[in-house]
Amino acid sequence: MLGPLVSVLLFLTAILTALVYFTREDQARERETVVRDTEYAQQRLRLRLLERQEQVMRLARDLANHALDEATFVAQAENLVLQHSELMALHWVNPFREVVSGFTSPAAQPSAAWRHGQRLPADFAQGAWELARDLHQPVYSRPLRQGDGSWSLLLWVPFEHQRRFGGAVVAELSLENLLRYGVPPEVLARYAVTLIDESGAVLAGEALTPGPRSPLSRLPWAARPQSHALSLSPVGASVLVRVEGLRAQRDRTAEALFWLVGAMSAATLWMLLANMRHTRRRLQAQRALLAETNFRRAMENSMLTGMRVLDLQGRITYVNRAFCDMTGWSAEELIGTSAPFPFWPEADYDYLMARLQDEITGRHPPGGFEAPVKRKNGSIFYARMYVSPLIDAQGRQTGWMSSMTDITEPRRIREELAASYHRFVTVLDSLDEAISVAPLHSQELLFANRMYRNWFGDGLAGHERLLELCAAVPVLPAQEVQDHVDHLMGLPADALVEAIAEHAQIHVPELGKWLELRTRYLTWVDGRLVQMLIATDITARRQAEEQAKLQAERAATASRLITMGEMASSVAHELNQPLTAISNYASGMISRLRQGRIEADELLGALEKTARQAQRAGSIIQRIRAFVKKSEPHPTLSDVSQMVANATELADIELRRHLVRLNVYQAERLPPLMVDPILIEQVLINLLKNAGESIQCAGRPPGQRLVELTVTPRRVEGRDGVEFVVRDNGCGIPPEHLERIYDAFYSTKAQGMGIGLKLCRSIVESHHGRLSARNLYNGAQISGCEFTVWLPAARAAADRPSPNGAEASADPIPG
Known part of the structure; x- marks a missing residue:
């Protein structure tokens, strides 16, 4: 039977192969002709567009060179529009999208957007205005639909004036007229030529209307009208020119012969197939039955869920392989058994018997139930059982179908998660910090530990109160939403989640406590962005900081008194000179007055010298009194030169006692500092006094005892400031002690108390400055020491944020 069929x-x-081959050969030749004519039509349209573009660009260059005024522009625009049918309008638009002047063809559809002085909308022509302005090149807009249903293009030609954007010349091109006058007549005579957009919509021309075809032409290999489309340069892909060709009528005789051969072949096939039908049906039924049986058996054996069937009396009538693998019992051992079943643990007979009665009577829960199952080896695992009635083909219930899933591992994981959550809550409840988590701008409190509940209760009021008191914590603005969906869903929140926690110190009047508040954004378990607040009670720390601040102020005053005590002999010697001069001048004047040998001019001169010596002595006493007077730190806008003069006047007294020469190098036009001048003078005096003692310790000869104070402006980390450098040629600081010189009660001097440099560093850092020290070397030998103090200028100090009670950074400045 297969020989005739083949x-x-x-x-x-x-026959079909020959027909398809010759048909495709004809299609290929027609395709080549259509492609060639399409390229020809595209070239003619492109040349016409480039001519119009060049004419518009000449107008733009004349406007850029101020060779045209409004009247001349209108005249030339009118001349171009009337000469070329595809030009519908020419307008001059200034940089502010306002129409300066122009001309519109009488045949064009009037448009309100081109009135004189009219400001074009920001979204006019789909962004072509902005593109032309940014690229400084001619730009074509996408096709625009006019009021009469026709389509047009806008050509934007920008121009510059004094190297700045001066506006644009806009030409409106009619796509219908461009097609009519731009495509050669011989192409229009042979084809249906249209202008389309990228989606295939017709912009100009008429598309080919499909006419009646022969039944043969509806076959997949039959010839159809050829068409080809190319993008219209320089407009781009938004406008394409499409050419469609008509195909000549097919030879009816060939079609009749084809259908005759096809009918005869179909009749032969029908007769051959009729003999095979009965046998094939029988084989198909047999194969379908075998396949269905194998499929059901394979499906049952490949399931990971255990299946068990009970009859209406509660006996097992079927189990699948998964059920046997789970329990370890074979199907032969289970089928036909009644309760209690072999896979029931003895300790749970009552519970499982109650569940079986619910199953048989139809009272089983729809979500299933958990039950322990015993394997044949005696081990126990937990399973979830789902029960449903078993209905046969006639719609009658014949039993109950139960499915069993091993949930030992999920149950273990659930118990571990519950234990982990209990440990997590226990740890957080034992903390001394109040922790709360809430979504942004929501009335829901997701989590709060015990300390939070003790302070603020169970509601969200405490969380909102903390945010209200802490202005330094960033809070995202609320948005009006109509549903219950997180309005921040979908936004990139990785930067918020990965950001470092914000810190702030606030006072809560309701609690009477100072709290350190830390906040950060988290991604909650359901994907929402939430804010976590951690509040720590720092009331004791604040009190300790206040006490430490008070002790530091007292230590600074004591340090100044100690310094003056150490300099007492030098100050006494310094005061002795003006007092001795005053005594000598007074004795001399008394003697000469008694002898009558003094003139009025000489007496006046002697009195003036006496007054100057008295003023000198009083100035020294006032400086000492101001230096040792106890007062609260009071930062003021201070002059650097005055502070340096006051400090060097007192320090020079002590240095001269040790035969040390002080050289001061001070730059001009130093910026003012926002500091407490007395404290800064104390730092400079202490450093200068230490330099003199270091030189004395080194045993330098009198001619080589030199201390230098250099005051210059210095910029550090982008901030302006003033740098004070105290340099000596003493014995320096032992390298192993260089890191400990700022420790409290640590001193390299035998009689030192160890509070001078500690106070100096605290004073400098309280003014947001830096203090550093380094040894000076002559080869491998220490030849002196250099202390550097940098203080920010008044404006830089004002811009620096408050440290909120914490100490400022004390890193040494570079160099």
């Missing part, structure tokens, strides 16, 4: 099929295949 012969007929081969004959029909040969």
Whole structure:
């Protein structure tokens, strides 16, 4: 039976192959012709567009060179529009999208957007205005639909005036007229030429209307009208020119012969297939039955869920392989058994018997129930059982179908998660910090530990109160939403989640406590962005900081008194000179007055010298009194030169006692500092006094005892400031002690108390400055020491944020 069938099929295949081959050859030739004519039409349209573009660009260059005024522009625009049918309008638009002047063809559809002085909308022509302005090149807009249903293009030609954007010349091109006058007549005569957009919509021309075709033409390999489309340069892909060609009518005789051969072949095939139908049906039924049986058996054996069937009396009538693998019992051992079943643990007979009665009577829970199952080896695992009635083909219930899933691992994970959550809550409840988590701008409190509940209760009021008191914590603005969906869903929140926690110190009047508040954003378990607040009670720390601040002020005053005590002999010697001069001047004047040998001019001169010596002595006493007077730190806008003069005047007294020469190098036009001048003078005096003692310790000869004070402006980390450098040629600081010189009660001097440099550093850092020290070397030998103090200028100090009670950074400045 297969021989005749194969012969007929081969004959029909040969006929179809020949017909398809010759048809495709005709299609290929027609395709080449259509493509060539399409390229020709595209070239003619492109040349016409480039001519119009060049004419508009000449107008733009004349406007850029101020060779045209409004009247001349209108005249030239009118001349171009009337000469070229595709030009519908020419307008001059200034940089502010306002129409300066122009001309519109009388045949064009009037448009309100081109009135004189009219400001074009920001979204006019789909952004072509902005593109032309940014690129400084001619730009074509996408096709625009006019009021009469026609389509047009806008050509934006920008121009510059004094190297700045001066506006644009806008030409409106009619796509219908461009197609009519731009495509050669011989192409229009042979084809249906249209202008389309990228979606295939017709912009100009008429598309080919499909006419009646022969039944043969509806076959997949039949010839159809050829068409080809190319993008219209320089407009781009938004406008394409499409050419469609008509195909000549097919030879009816060839079609009749084809259908005759096809009918004869179909009749032969029908007769051959009729003999095979009965046998094939029988084989198909047999194969379908075998396949269905194998499929059901394979499906049952491949399931990971255990299946068990009970009859209406509660006996097992079926179990699948998964059920046997789970329990370890074979199907032969289970089928036909009644309760209690072999896979029931003995300790749970009562519970499982109650569940079986619910199953048989139809009272089983729809969500299933958990039950322990015993394997054949005696081990126990937990399973979830789902029960449903078993209905046969006639719609009658014949039993109950139960499915069993091993949930030992999920149950273990659930218990571990519950234990982990209990540990997590226990740890957080034992903390001394109040922790709360809430979504942004929501009335829901997701989590609060015990300390939070003790302070603020169970509601969200405490969380909102903390945010209200802490202005330094960033809070995202609220948005009006109509549903219950997180309005921040979908936004990139990684930067917020990965950011470092914000810190702030606030006072809560309701609690009477100072709290350190830390906040950060988290991604909650349901994907929402939430804010976590951690509040720590720092009331004791604040009190300790206040006490430490008070002790530091007292230590600074004591340090100044100690310094003056150490300099007492030098000050006494310094005061002795003006007092001795005053005594000598007074004795001399008394003697000469008694002898009558003094003139009024000489007496006046002697009195003036006496007054100057008295003023000098009083100035020294006032400086000492101001230096040792106890007062609260009071930062003021201070002059650097005055502070340096006051400090060096007192320090020079002590240095001269040790035969040390002080050289001061001070730059001009130093910026003012927002500091407490007395404290800064104390730092400079202490450093200068230490330098003199270091030189004395080194035993330098009198001619080589030199201390230098250099005051210059210095910029550090982008901030302006003033740098004070105290340099000596003393014995320096032992390298192993260089890191400890700022420790409290640590001193390299035998009689030192160890509070001078500690106070100096605290004073400098309280003014947001830096203090550093380094040894000076002559080869491998220490030849002196250099202390550097940098203080920010008044404006830089004002811009620096308050440290909120914490100490400022004390890193040494570079160099």
